[in-house]
Each structure stands twice: as C-alpha cells, then as structure tokens.
Amino acid sequence: MKRISTIFTAAFLLISAIAGAQNTFGDIVSFNETVHNFGEVQLADGAVSCSFTVTNISNKPIAILSVVSSCGCTDVDWTKEPLAPGKSGTISATYSNDEGPYPFDKTLTAYFSGMNKPVILRLRGVAVQKKETIEKAYPIHLGNFALKETELKCGNLEQGGNMYEEVLVANIGKSDLKVDFRDVDPDLSIKVSPNPIPAGATARLQFTVKANRSKWGKNWYYATPVVAGKAQKKLAIWAVTKENFSGMTKAEKDNASRPMFETSTFNFGTVKAGKKVEATFTVNNKGKSEFKVYKVDSDTKGVTNGAFPVVAAGGKASWKCSLDTTGFPKGEALVVLTLITNSPNRPLVTLFLTGTIE
Numbered sequence: 569m570k571r572i573s574t575i576f577t578a579a580f581l582l583i584s585a586i587a588g589a590q591n592t593f594g595d596i597v598s599f600n601e602t603v604h605n606f607g608e609v610q611l612a613d614g615a616v617s618c619s620f621t622v623t624n625i626s627n628k629p630i631a632i633l634s635v636v637s638s639c640g641c642t643d644v645d646w647t648k649e650p651l652a653p654g655k656s657g658t659i660s661a662t663y664s665n666d667e668g669p670y671p672f673d674k675t676l677t678a679y680f681s682g683m684n685k686p687v688i689l690r691l692r693g694v695a696v697q698k699k700e701t702i703e704k705a706y707p708i709h710l711g712n713f714a715l716k717e718t719e720l721k722c723g724n725l726e727q728g729g730n731m732y733e734e735v736l737v738a739n740i741g742k743s744d745l746k747v748d749f750r751d752v753d754p755d756l757s758i759k760v761s762p763n764p765i766p767a768g769a770t771a772r773l774q775f776t777v778k779a780n781r782s783k784w785g786k787n788w789y790y791a792t793p794v795v796a797g798k799a800q801k802k803l804a805i806w807a808v809t810k811e812n813f814s815g816m817t818k819a820e821k822d823n824a825s826r827p828m829f830e831t832s833t834f835n836f837g838t839v840k841a842g843k844k845v846e847a848t849f850t851v852n853n854k855g856k857s858e859f860k861v862y863k864v865d866s867d868t869k870g871v872t873n874g875a876f877p878v879v880a881a882g883g884k885a886s887w888k889c890s891l892d893t894t895g896f897p898k899g900e901a902l903v904v905l906t907l908i909t910n911s912p913n914r915p916l917v918t919l920f921l922t923g924t925i926e
Contacts, residue, residue: 591732593687596626597680606693607736607770608705609665617662620689622678624651631681635659638675641667642691646678661691669697685814702738702768710793710800712741713765715773720805722777722789726812734774739765745796753789755780756805777807784809784863785908811862813912825881825911826855829919836923842894847921850886853879860910861917867904870894871921876907889921896925 592598600621609616624630629650637644641664647657661676676689706714715737725731737760739745744764752758758775765771777789789805813821834847853859861876873889891903903921 592625594683594685596624596630596683597687598623598625599687599689602687602732603690603692603734604661605734605736605772606663606691608699609693609695610699611665611669611695611697613665615662615664615666616693617660618691619658619660620676621656621658622647622651623656624653626682627653628682629653630683632657632659633679633681635679636677637661638677642674642676644676659689661689663691663693665695667695669695671695702770703740706738706740709740711795711798712739712745713747713793713795713800714738714740715803718801718803720773720775720803722775722805722807724808724810725777725779726810726814727779727781728812730776730778731807732774732776734772736770737765737773738770739767742767748794749791750794750799751802752791755783756789756791758791758803758805775805777805779809779812785865785906808865808908810908810915811910811912813915816912821912823856824913825853825857825859825879825909826913827859827879827909827911827917828852828854829917832918833920833922836891836921838924838926839893841896841898841925842892844890844892845921845923846888846890848886848888849919850884851879852884853881855911855913856881858883862908862910864889865906865908867906871903871905891921893925898925901925 591602604618604620606616622632629652631650632646635644635646643662644659646659651657659676659678663672663674671694672692674691678687678689680687702714706716708715708718720735722731722733744766746764747760749758755778756775761772761774763771786806786808789807790802792802793800828851830850830852834849836845836847839845858881859879864873864876870892871889876887877885879885901923905919905921907917907919909915909917
C-alpha cells in the first residue's frame with residue numbers, strides 16, 4: 569500500500585496558463601487551468617479559495633449554465649452573464665478546509681450551453697496540522713530533485729484524446745535546479761514548471777498521456793529525469809484507455825452492442841496456495857452489433873487468458889481465464905478483472921474471481 573505523505577511548499581508558484589489542448593473543450597471554451605493545487609495548507613489557515621478563468625473561443629455567445637461541487641465542503645460561484653465570443657468569465661470555489669489533516673481532491677462539474685459534455689475542474693492540496701521539512705515532505709530524492717512517489721496516476725482517457733495531470737515536486741538543494749527528461753515514451757509529454765526549480769521551493773511536474781489505438785486498458789508510460797546532468801530512476805506513469813463514444817448518434821448507440829453476463833463473479837471454492845484454477849464467464853449480446861473486448865486487465869498477477877471471442881448481435885459466447893494462486897496469503901481472495909469493450913452501454917465491465925486459500 570502506498571504511503572500518504574503531507575505536502576510542503578516553501579514557495580508555491582502559480583503560472584498564468586497551462587498550455588496545451590487539454591484545457592480546450594469542444595472548440596467552445598478554454599481554461600487557464602483545470603487543476604488548481606493549493607499545495608500544503610494548515611488547518612489553522614481556514615477556508616481557501618481559487619478562481620478558474622474560462623474564455624469563449626467559439627463564434628457565438630455561450631453561458632455557464634451551472635457548476636456543481638462534489639461535496640458540501642466546497643462553495644462555488646460563477647459568471648452569470650452570457651460570454652460573447654472572445655470574452656472571459658470566472659468560476660470561483662472556496663474549500664472549507666475543515667475535514668482534518670488529509671489530502672483533498674475536490675471536483676467541480678461545469679455545464680455550458682452548446683456543449684454535450686460538462687468540464688471537470690479539480691481542487692487539490694493537503695491539509696496538515698503543522699509544516700514538515702521539505703526533505704520529509706518529499707521523501708524520494710533523485711539527487712536534489714524530490715518527489716513523493718515515482719509511480720504516478722494519469723487517470724482515464726478516451727481514444728482520440730489525451731489526459732493531463734500534475735503533481736508537486738521539490739528542489740531540496742541550496743541552488744536552482746534544472747530538470748530535463750530523456751527516453752520519454754512517444755505517447756507521453758512531461759515537463760517541470762518552473763524549470764529551473766528555485767532552491768528550497770516546489771514546482772509542478774506536468775504530464776500528458778496521448779491515447780493510442782494500439783493501447784487499451786491500463787498501460788505504463790516511462791520517462792527518465794536528468795537532474796543536474798545525471799540520469800536518475802525512471803518515473804512510471806499509468807493511464808487507462810477506453811473507447812471514445814462521444815461522436816456516436818443516438819441511433820448508433822441504440823444499435824450498438826449490449827453485453828449481458830450471466831454472472832459477474834466466479835467462485836473457485838477452497839484451494840491450497842499454488843493451485844491453478846480455471847474460470848468461465850458467459851455473455852449474451854443483446855445488442856444489434858457485434859460485441860468486442862479490446863483488452864482484459866487484472867489487479868493481480870497470475871491471471872492468464874485467451875482472446876475474448878467476438879460475439880455476434882443476438883449471440884452468446886463463453887470465455888475462460890486461469891488464476892495461479894502461488895504466493896496468495898491464506899484466507900479469502902478477490903481478483904478484479906476489467907474488460908475494455910466496444911459497447912457504449914458498458915465500456916468497462918468488471919468481473920470477479922473469488923475463493924478461499926488454505
């Protein structure tokens with residue numbers, strides 16, 4: 569289990585805009601940023617606020633219809649007047665900062681006229697009782713380049729798009745630090761801002777993963793940081809890629825595949841550790857187009873499976889997989905399988921293997 573550590577920021581630096589297509593939505597609106605990271609905030613600081621700037625980049629007036637926060641701990645307000653082409657408005661949020669000394673990641677869901685999908689904005693940070701030294705707050709040291717972890721999540725993305733994320737990093741040295749990257753995965757872009765990082769300060773590690781139709785489900789993307797001219801341990805970034813159904817019409821969705829599994833759980837009973845067990849799942853395609861599974865991901869090592877059969881419209885098929893229980897601890901076992909599919913009704917299907925290890 570990954571350790572949750574607190575965030576220290578000696579000098580949190582705001583940038584005026586995050587460049588890139590990840591902040592433009594439907595050729596209608598663009599944002600100066602979609603993730604606001606407060607860094608470390610002490611509970612004694614009380615509520616914290618930020619503001620997102622949204623610009624109308626279309627050729628007709630638009631309006632912010634509503635903005636919904638993910639919980640009652642975040643108040644939100646927004647520009648109520650219509651925005652003419654080229655004009656900007658704001659979405660302002662205040663986080664109460666009274667939920668205890670924990671990391672927080674709150675979402676705002678913004679709805680706009682002329683857009684079918686809302687825009688998701690995020691407020692991040694860590695509430696702490698008191699500040700720690702920067703060395704303790706960022707325990708992984710690659711030279712003077714310090715991070716909280718070297719395996720980073722980029723989240724879910726759809727084919728044809730990309731996903732942007734950022735985390736705070738630090739310079740624990742006494743002079744400015746230049747950080748470069750080499751051996752970067754072709755579908756990954758990554759940078760530090762500002763760069764060089766001022767001595768004893770924090771910066772943003774910003775990374776974007778681009779979807780690739782040869783990659784489905786969970787995949788890893790790597791980059792090697794070069795700190796003060798010396799190559800360091802690779803950073804590993806993961807993202808989950810699924811199909812993009814946003815361009816489908818209602819008629820196309822109505823005529824798409826519709827998988828119905830006879831059961832989502834296979835219980836292999838009680839076995840001794842090291843035994844291989846086989847599981848079978850049966851699916852009926854109630855849709856009007858063939859059903860395909862692009863990839864099957866497992867949250868546990870030891871799962872092997874053959875290709876998932878293509879199921880014709882109105883058809884039925886069975887799929888088998890096996891689980892090697894070598895190394896499993898005694899007690900109840902639960903393995904989660906995630907199927908990435910071509911069904912707009914069920915783009916991700918979750919199946920379970922359960923049993924008892926004696």
